[in-house]
Amino acid sequence: MTITAGAPPRLGTPARLVVAFLTGGVIGTSLAAFVCGCVLQKVPLVVAGLALPTGYALLFFLCGLPRRARERAVAPRTALAVIERREAVGGESSDVPVRFELSVVPDDAPAFRVEFRQDVNLVELPDYRPRGIVVVQYRPDRPWKTRIVKRPTPEWEERAAVARLDSVPGPAMNGDPVESGAGDLLFLLGLLLGAAAVVLLLRADLFDADDKAAPPTPSVSSSSSTTTTTTMTSATGTVTLGPSQSMLDRGQLRAAVESLTQAADKRRALTVVVQDRTLTVVFSPTTVRTSGFDLTSLPYDRVPALVENARTTLDVPAPRNWQLTADGLTGAITLRVVVTGGGHAGTLEADGRGKVLRRDGS
Template sequence: MTIAAGAPPTHNTPADLALGFLTGGVIGASLTVFIGGCIVERAPLIVTGLVLPAVYGLVFFLATLPRRAREAAVVPRTALAVIESLEAVGGETSDVPVRFELSVAPDDAPAFRVEIRQDVNLVELPDYRVRGVVVVEYPPDRPWKTRIVKRPTPQWEERAAVGQVDSVPGPAMKSDPTGGCFGGLLTLLGLLLGAVAVLVLFRADLFDSHEGDSGAPRPSVSSSSSSTSVVTSARGTVTLGPGQSMLDEGELRKAVESLTQGADERQALTVVVQDGLLTVVFSPTGATTAAFDPRSLPYDRVPGLVEEARTTLGVDSPQSWQLTADGVTGSLTLRVMVTGGGGTGMLEADARGKVLRRSGS
């Protein structure tokens, strides 16, 4: 291959620009779908955000495998070069990145000028000086990938010690080509378009009032001066304000209805009631697990059950209580646990609030 002296390689080819645009699109799409999936709690979107860059990387690896195999099969050429200039460009370790500008003089090809960046150990840095002759290797078809040989063979080491290399005029080829402003703009454009494409394709999952086809309401938050409600597809919570309790008349019923309004068919796996907090874990649509209608709780019996647990279970100085309702046994069961300085106790009742058994510390 004939190398014109000082002729820089061609960068920013259409293939390079297209690759930069595609890479930006994959990055934008992956980040958008992953973050969106986390926000709306959709596992398929999260998995897509993780798998997409991996698939793209695999396709890129396979697509470039033949080219890299051809490049690896090229036997590098060895030549003498003179250091026109050198400059350390940073580094805080024992290996310092150094920018070299070299005039390379092959034995059987035209000389050329090239600029490279190569790590040099601090101990070896004094061995390199301006107008010093070094041994280099480079692929004949890619001379801008020239590298200084740190441990040349004795024959080439002797040639470098006594040889002289003339400077090559003209611009230097770059070993680290950059995509330029236009390439960077194309990558940014691809990133933005990838994000927009995800928002358009998955708008039903990200923005609609229902998630997919399940009919479950999207996450929503509502608040008032007295309580705050948070509802997602799997869970709903109501937090009361200061000075309020779920044992107040009508408070528990109102809290449950605030989580189930507009969703008459929704069933619950578990309902947990504490003094100022209600948590309802909803049953997935179509699931065959034991579930119940959270509105079927015996609201009027809850304050009495809590008071009975506080006074009859032998717990000294009861400090907190918790009522748990579930249908694991096939029918609705209420369990009231009381905790105090003297231990814990539990009272169990049926769906009508009738006490079935007691256990204390």
Template sequence: MTNPAGTPSTHSKPAGLALGFLTGGVVGASLTAFIGGCVVGRVPLIVTGLVLPAVHGLACFLGTLPRRARRAALAPRTALARIEALEATPGDTSDVAVRFELSVVPDDAPAFRVEMRQHVNKVELPGYRQRGVVVVVEYPPDRPWKTRIVERPTPRWEERAAGAEVDPVPGPVLKQETPSGCAGGLLTLVGLLLGVAAVLLLFRADLFDSDGGGSGGREPSVPAPSVSSSWSTSITVTSATGTVTLDSGQSMLDRGQLRRSVESLTRSADTRRALGVVVQERMLTVVFSPTGVRDAGFDPRSLPYDRVPGLVEEAGNLPGVGTPRSWRLVASGVRGSLTLRVVVTGSGGTGTLETDGRGTVLRRGGG
């Protein structure tokens, strides 16, 4: 059988595989750079993690412009088609997904057989059920597997379909383009791992040299002043971050513990503002605003301390979480408006709460 565009071409598969590999590399590199930069307080790493995905997305958009322009310039072709088989998927909505197998007979091109899926209103579905029904379809000339049934054809085509008889078309069935499968997934994973490895290699001095000097070097850990005999912890401060680590057996959810930990990092008279705060069971990390920038960020002392234990408990009780195993609170406010995100991971899934700066819950998610 010969058809107007042939079967789905395979020449684009190498390009698709390459794009999947590149996308995996960008995802791995950007996540590693951003998280690593926040942990060690390196602004170039944070910027790299934010800029890299944007550059990749812009490049993909610009790279596909010519192909999308060529496709947009092709007018869709209209033809008559015979329904050979159909299968509807049950659903609660008024429109149901239906798999059609059609014999398409264009006026000025060879006929072909195609399988496609389209949503049809339940009221109109009986009109398609009888085998051999002739309908009007449209499809791009270069991608016949994207055939769609025209629900409201013009009067001329509607009259043609009413009196036409279309014979079944033998031969293979065209189907919509399918993902590249295991090879594509494997290449994406390889790209992701190579992206992670590239960042770790290129920025190994920043990520692993804890003795480095300069404005970004770490200051030595110093014991925190004891507020009570039960608080045993350490504080690590850099030019961009401050970290409080509790000893085993203690928790940031203990009464007053989170407040004391934040205040231990904000004792100076000219308190620095923060871009983000990350709280875990025994660790607090504050990412400070760059020196000299006054308006960016929020006051880390403004966290709703008393609400945090209740928010963690509420997130852990969301449906599908199961037995809670770990929790994390992320506070952010680059422009001064504080928002909180509480994530609890359990044996059955993850529960998430998003709140405003006062701890009022705005959104819930679980599963």
């Protein structure tokens, strides 16, 4: 088998763009339907807002079954490799993500150069020094999915101890897709069109509800240094941060939620949606009996770690966008982190304490 260095084969550009547009449309439609259902107190709309992304994720999973079956049918191979370069790219725990560049020399196939990222324990990091020989496993059909074997068999460990390997010339393979703004633009377009379609279909009911109820004047607060904007209505609260801020900054998410709970007199919430610079809270209607949940019970300190976990462990190439949703309609709080990038999407689910329960797309 001939291995050609360079970018790996990926889903065709038209298909990736279509998936990005559909994903944005589903998220925009479901979020708008859920919010409008809460405002209009229409249970079918609320259910549709929750069922639509679930059905889309299930369809996405089923469509990927043939591909995953083909991948499982290909057995990984073991080979020796020489470390050309290593670079720790972050991490605050004992396991840190490290970017490796290796020259892999299989016994029965052409050698190739590959670049990938793998978590390594801080204690074991000195064992992976440049020009060191390691044992790796790779997929013949996708050599860019190479991984270092941390505990090789005695036979391979002995071979690695005495081997002398030369560097492989040329560029390194990398599974990350080429950055392109077209997918992100279509994702945003689908998000806006999906939300706009729902609002236009329900505009009569929404405007009637606004006429019958005297909505409070939206309160907007801003400062010259942070340019944080807080908007409150009868059913929702939104906090938008300035361009130099992020909800993942230490204490930022908790402060944003507290600004809404003070304005809403500590009302219970139906759902919370967090993006990089936006927080949206849908409050429990005062006229409908519903369980909801206390906003102070959310694990705010765990949110940055959950987002980073989703970015690094889900099989989403070049993750660019993320969204965390917390809801407690069934009683227990559930956290879902959706990461998108390169026409792919993955979901990480955690409980109300921030403990990861499952991953979809890893």
